[in-house]
Amino acid sequence: MANSPQAKKRARQADRRFAVNKARRSRIRTYLRKVEEAIAAGDxxxxxxxxxxAQPELMRGVSKGILHKNTVARKMSRLSARVKSLG
Incomplete structure (x- = not known):
């Protein structure tokens, strides 16, 4: 448990950042799920x-430090290849 004022403040800040990052991650996953569902439907x-x-949401995740840029590049590459193969 944090005892010093500085440690207490850092704990509060960490909680706030966790909530914000969690919301961002959830938003990104929602956009990815929409793509996956459309691919599964074959449309x-x-x-x-x-x-x-989904692409700007993923890139926003990179700029905000939620995801690594290579992770996003890999996801985009694989998703775009799957979408392209539908046609």
Missing amino acids: QAVAAAALKE
């Missing part, structure tokens, strides 16, 4: 639109 137009919406 290339909807999947491409969902992927186009």
Whole structure:
């Protein structure tokens, strides 16, 4: 347990950051799930639109430090290949 004022403040800040990051991660997962569902349905137009919406969210996750840029690059590459193969 934090005892010093500085440690207590850091604990409060960590809790706030955790909540914000958790919300961002959840939002990113939602966009990815929409793409996955469109791919599973076999609708290339909807999947491409969902992927186009998901890309800025993923990039925002990189800039905010939620995800590593190579992780996002890998996810985008694999998703776009799967969407392309639907056609």
